[in-house]
Amino acid sequence: MWDAVVVGVGAMGSAALDHLARRGHRVLGLEQFTLAHALGSSHGGSRMIHQSYFEHPDYVPVLRRAYELWDDLDAWQRGHGGNGLFFRTGGVSFGPASSAIITGSLLAARDHGLPYSTLSLADARRRFPQFSPADTDTVFHDDTAGFVIPEETITAQVARAQEHGAEVWENTEVVSITPTAGGVTVDVSRDGRSTTVTARKAVVTAGAWTPRLLGQLNVPLTVERQLMYWLRPAVFEAEFRDGPVFIHDNGTGEHIYGFPWLEGEVPGVKVAAHHNGLPTSPDTLDRTVSPAEVAALRARLALISPALADAEFIDAKACMYTSTPDKNFVIGRDPRAGHENVVLACGFSGHGFKFAPAVGELLADLVESGSLSTGVPMFDPLRFPGVQVAAGR
Template identity: 50%
Template structure:
């Protein structure tokens, strides 16, 4: 597969950043016959941003907010289509287990979403969980929601598949090239690149992940880039239960969440959710220190002791780009109508990848101003700032 074919100078759409969301938009727009160019500063499916590590949870009983659920239902349909088309497995359904105190967001929020949207689910007591999944030792007062349709997807294969399908549909791609500047003109947008070329388009999509603030500094969006760490441990016992495990989230009484996946040949992957440190994408510390590893072992000792005591196989850093309200930014640039924004996915965006691509393509095709979900409207931050200024 050729990643840098000859490019035309003028396009209907240019996508800046061909990671998860950018590759989805590239695919969706190419499917509609648009002349589309994707520009990526690294290679395709690289490990420098937020979309690596071999697995991302997918689920529908969404504790973050029930308004996400319709998008998740559509995302599942699109995941299934992509999985059946691609040469490597992408989608794995394992069931999902969301554990915590009965009033915790992890349990109560999942239950609310499931009930509002009539999603199949089961409520389990702490003893029910341990009996069915003996690797887990939730707190005595914990409650859990089990969702059969949950599972995980492979981020790297997702991106490769979307790019490959987009190219088969006529999309063009430039990799290893940085976008240095974007200028808006009355009838076009110009994208000036590190290779000396200037590419022109009617509209552009900004999906640069952790580099979003580099392009949006003038908007002063309340976004922060956080360093997060993923860990892979070998269980000391109950190997077969770890291999057949559902994906899971556990919230402690103090509100600290961890999540994890079934074990495979690389070990059982676990991570904290929202326990990161502030960073910048170009200076991310990739080495993981002993103190961080010990903190994870201590947290696992409370709930998954046979994993806590196991051998650490590897640990990797990645990044979240988190907004002040932890909701996405999807919509038109507040002052430049030819620019669409897709950023600030706040550590929980990957499960939406194909539907975000579809929505962005819809917005391009219809020239609409918003994505239809108020939670994601970029203007919400402009309105907050205006109110603060007055």
């Protein structure tokens, strides 16, 4: 009997494993593929991180805690022979003054006293000649912004958990989770062989596969196809290498974002559009990227950075967002009667990675306390009417 079993060892599962193991729990992680794989939502070499959170200012306290935990994980990884996984580069956001990215970033920064500046267009064009804000744009600089490396994060969180006694089974698919009086019974297929695991608690962090495991809970989740592109600009190479992360809002809520030039698995500048992807599922995700999709991206980039619009195309990869209707996360105890020993975290809606170590901490708190919710109302599974019906409340 394990103290806890973690179902799905991606971003959030590896974080939960890390926190639970360091608190002294006997914990087992079950992952259907290999660790840090490229089939879910946590691959592609970089994830943006920033504190002036345009999505909602209430995320800022969680982000502040996440930054402490990122610094700690980064130091641990460097102390164990790594090259770091958390990099502060600063971040530039630009778009019309009324756009969500500008109004939301200013609101969060002012509400929480975060370090930021707004740049005059002349200043922005001088400091960041690789970008081309329009004459009507406002330019916001977030001093706290940067990026984290998803694959290194999962690897480090698992390694630190294992250092504290955790076990991880790769190539192990969880087929079902059955609550029992004293915990849970988990049926798995391990390297093709069926077996059963028992634990006092289950933490379900299955990303885009969550509906398959927790379907009857009725958390409204939509899986969306998202593309990442790597480009090699012929000009401003030094500026892109030493540059900030960036987000552009075209005034209709469409966001394109990108990273400095990184020498990762795919060297170059990574850019992506946020949301507006086609609905999909883990089984039907189309992983090929068409020339028409690359052309559409180039047209969009022409407004932001001609250097990127004309850059050499290197590669593109597909990934999945798992989104809730309000784009806020779902973190809490399974509210259904009899499911008191199941804790879940899902619906990260395309912006969850930067929170991963803090989500792991919240999940470990839920496992230990048995509470129904984290105390953060916007993460509460019970905010969705269908969930309350399913829970019989």
